[in-house]
């Protein structure tokens with residue numbers, strides 16, 4: 001029986017996945033933290049795509065069974081106005097920062113130098129959170145590429161600024177698996193005639209072509225993180241998860257209410273990045289997107305004041321009671337506010 005027959009048989013009968021896996025591979029590769037992908041690999045050897053992430057590694061089972069997973073589709077008609085959401089505060093110490101831009105094989109990833117600390121607070125945050133990584137997701141076509149959807153529609157890409165709670169945890173790894181660990185600011189990308197100045201630093205031809213292949217890295221200096229933010233103080237927030245394995249449900253998401261722009265040429269350059277090393281075949285990094293996950297009974301809150309004001313979220317109350325920390329009174333106040341309409 002060929003490998004493909006074994007696979008077809010296994011998938012059809014929906015047998016225990018590991019049995020199938022063992023049968024189809026003469027030498028099963030060691031399960032390791034990098035063994036996952038966004039799409040099928042053309043060259044034969046199996047790498048788990050999003051629907052399999054939670055099945056191939058027991059440490060990742062939240063990817064399958066989690067009830068608060070990300071990304072999600074944001075239905076704007078279901079958003080709740082929360083008058084207690086303060087503006088997001090960005091603290092760069094008024095300094096420009098340096099960092100290294102990487103092709104990780106899955107994303108364009110920018111990490112700041114260790115001595116450059118950028119943190120954010122305010123909004124849904126009780127604690128200050130430090131910037132760990134800026135990650136780009138993008139599509140092979142203009143109508144795909146963002147992980148989150150807005151009323152069922154994707155954008156051409158999504159910038160994710162991943163922060164960890166540096167008040168409670170010593171580093172990102174520690175925070176990622178802990179309550180109130182991560183805050184991810186998400187900014188949609190859209191194609192236009194001119195580009196966002198921060199994106200232009202990353203995506204101009206001279207720079208982006210330095211990281212064409214997996215593991216390529218390039219140093220950037222004089223970056224102003226403030227420039228990546230669009231001109232709006234409006235945002236949408238919900239509680240979710242990391243969008244890559246192990247899918248821990250420790251992330252508060254903040255989606256900015258305006259996109260940032262990049263040029264058609266810059267988008268083209270992104271699509272020319274390879275997931276592979278130079279010696280291997282070219283495989284575009286584009287469509288590095290996890291499909292949307294069920295919202296279940298989570299609340300989507302916003303600081304945009306519109307007519308839904310005061311409406312209660314069905315399951316909000318239990319969650320609010322679990323909030324702990326400095327702003328206990330503040331949280332209690334929110335809880336009371338959301339509850340009165342129901343009395």
Ligand SMILES: *[C@@H]1O[C@H](CO)[C@@H](O)[C@H](O)[C@H]1NC(C)=O
Pocket residue numbers: 083305306309
């Ligand atoms: C929200 O908008 C309503 C109607 O426009 C207004 O009466 C109310 O004061 C606003 N609330 C806040 C907190 O801005």
Ligand SMILES: *[C@@H]1O[C@H](CO)[C@@H](O)[C@H](O)[C@H]1NC(C)=O
Pocket residue numbers: 091092093094117118119128
């Ligand atoms: C946030 O970062 C700045 C440096 O950019 C630092 O001075 C400040 O102490 C940090 N805030 C907290 C709460 O740690």
Ligand SMILES: *[C@@H]1O[C@H](CO)[C@@H](O)[C@H](O)[C@H]1NC(C)=O
Pocket residue numbers: 170171173174
């Ligand atoms: C993160 O912090 C934990 C606990 O303090 C430590 O054991 C671990 O080695 C740290 N990891 C990294 C990558 O620094």
